[in-house]
Amino acid sequence: MKNLEFFRNISIGLYVDKNTFVHALSPVTKFLWLFAFMIPVNLSRSLSLVAVLTGLLLAVALCARIKVGFLLRGILPVFWLIVFASFMQVLFTWPSDTSRVLLSLGDFSITVKELLQAALMVLRFFAMMIALGLFTSVTTEGDTARGIESLASPLSRIGFPAHEFALTIAVAFRFIPIIAGELEAIVKAQASRGANFGGRGFNPIAKVVAYIPLLVPVTIRALERANALADAMEARCYSSAVRSRYIVEGTGAMDALLSVAALGFGAAATILGFVSL
Numbered sequence: 177m178k179n180l181e182f183f184r185n186i187s188i189g190l191y192v193d194k195n196t197f198v199h200a201l202s203p204v205t206k207f208l209w210l211f212a213f214m215i216p217v218n219l220s221r222s223l224s225l226v227a228v229l230t231g232l233l234l235a236v237a238l239c240a241r242i243k244v245g246f247l248l249r250g251i252l253p254v255f256w257l258i259v260f261a262s263f264m265q266v267l268f269t270w271p272s273d274t275s276r277v278l279l280s281l282g283d284f285s286i287t288v289k290e291l292l293q294a295a296l297m298v299l300r301f302f303a304m305m306i307a308l309g310l311f312t313s314v315t316t317e318g319d320t321a322r323g324i325e326s327l328a329s330p331l332s333r334i335g336f337p338a339h340e341f342a343l344t345i346a347v348a349f350r351f352i353p354i355i356a357g358e359l360e361a362i363v364k365a366q367a368s369r370g371a372n373f374g375g376r377g378f379n380p381i382a383k384v385v386a387y388i389p390l391l392v393p394v395t396i397r398a399l400e401r402a403n404a405l406a407d408a409m410e411a412r413c414y415s416s417a418v419r420s421r422y423i424v425e426g427t428g429a430m431d432a433l434l435s436v437a438a439l440g441f442g443a444a445a446t447i448l449g450f451v452s453l
Contacts, residue, residue, distance in 0.1 A: 203323025
């Protein structure tokens with residue numbers, strides 16, 4: 177049954193309550209550092225730079241007393257998708273690839289550039305999963321909404337719905353572990369009735385095909401959850417009107433310094449990712 181457990185393999189959307197310096201930072205500062213890592217990781221063409229950024233993320237996780245295994249376990253549910261995407265990087269030939277050929281079997285060949293591109297894609301995905309998992313591990317749902325609203329508040333002067341946008345993002349993060357729990361419940365219910373989800377043997381295609389019929393029940397359960405949330409908000413007369421906050425964000429000197437540092441770090445890493453080999 178271990179291969180049917182999804183909730184325990186989810187690291188994004190689960191807050192880990194610790195008394196650390198990273199947890200105590202303001203939501204805006206955490207968001208700026210999240211962007212400072214995510215943007216260079218996605219845009220960088222340098223494998224070494226992405227590796228360094230991944231190492232820095234793991235160092236921050238240790239400072240926040242978040243277990244590395246907790247962050248990496250979120251990769252397990254999509255492991256075969258990563259393997260398939262890496263295989264596609266090697267399978268198709270790059271038109272401008274003039275690097276050294278490592279293996280040649282007829283029309284199929286593996287070059288240095290193809291391996292580097294596959295490694296970059298895998299490491300990039302790892303870094304993004306670690307960054308998102310670390311962010312949600314040190315930031316509560318309420319802080320997530322407040323941070324987004326604070327960042328988007330200047331746009332509200334031109335009619336941008338900052339509060340509604342912040343609420344949407346916060347709910348989306350919160351629904352990740354909920355949907356994983358719903359999927360696990362449905363899979364175990366069907367497995368107890370004799371359904372086979374590719375648990376025997378090494379056949380990733382059979383695993384994917386077995387899970388396709390679950391899209392409908394999982395989607396229905398997600399819509400039911402969303403409808404229940406909407407009814408609960410309506411019952412409490414929730415509206416998007418101007419509202420006060422119980423928690424007043426006070427950005428101290430350290431938060432302001434780290435926010436400026438995040439902007440500089442993100443810009444420098446992005447530029448370095450384009451100029452590095």
